[in-house]
């Protein structure tokens with residue numbers, strides 16, 4: 487299943503520091519949305535608030551509403567661990583568990599949430615997830631070898647397989663290709679295009695070409711100066727953001743005049 491996301495006037499804090507201010511945005515299900523903007527404008531902070539991941543830092547809080555298919559993920563009694571099962575995350579650096587086998591890496595989410603699978607069920611999950619991440623054919627003969635023995639691009643696709651294994655509704659990606667070579671980057675970009683058939687994908691990227699290649703909608707964030715909060719400046723179809731933005735700061739950023 488794939489779910490829509492709606493933020494309503496969302497503020498994100500680190501202690502007293504307001505890092506992201508007043509973001510309202512609607513992200514359709516089964517779509518790819520790119521978050522772009524200069525360093526420090528709050529892209530990662532906002533992305534991490536979409537699955538309550540920022541809460542692992544003491545003092546990090548939000549105010550406002552964040553709805554997943556209409557349900558407030560910060561509502562009373564909502565368990566952040568459940569939220570993170572529904573909204574998976576892929577990080578900048580591929581981070582497979584190094585001593586675990588490829589197979590066990592894919593199954594890690596089930597182990598963590600205590601779900602027991604029969605051998606046949608586990609085999610199905612491993613194959614489905616690795617196929618979904620376009621990795622199965624490359625690793626099918628070495629599923630019991632450590633995940634750390636794969637190339638960087640393969641490791642990132644293994645992390646994507648681990649994310650989709652638990653059938654999330656949304657996949658968040660924080661600069662997923664920044665540590666990858668161009669060939670591996672293309673493999674991951676191709677995969678993102680396929681993932682949107684089933685998932686809502688949100689990707690933070692510094693690479694304008696990548697945003698233009700993979701996303702249908704783009705959100706441009708900016709910051710007025712050091713110590714000021716990041717804000718969502720413009721959100722539109724990716725082609726509009728790159729070719730005909732409404733805001734001068736968006737145009738300056740996408741044309742490389744700052745940032």
Ligand SMILES: Nc1ncnc2c1ncn2[C@@H]1O[C@H](COP(=O)(O)OP(=O)(O)OP(=O)(O)O)[C@@H](O)[C@H]1O
Nearest residue numbers: 500503505524525526527528529530531532543716
């Ligand atoms: N753990 C933290 N504690 C306190 N402040 C933080 C923390 N993480 C980020 N910040 C601050 O929040 C603001 C937004 O940072 P964030 O990393 O979200 O920006 P970004 O747009 O993702 O930047 P980049 O493109 O460089 O990754 C910055 O001012 C940053 O210094």
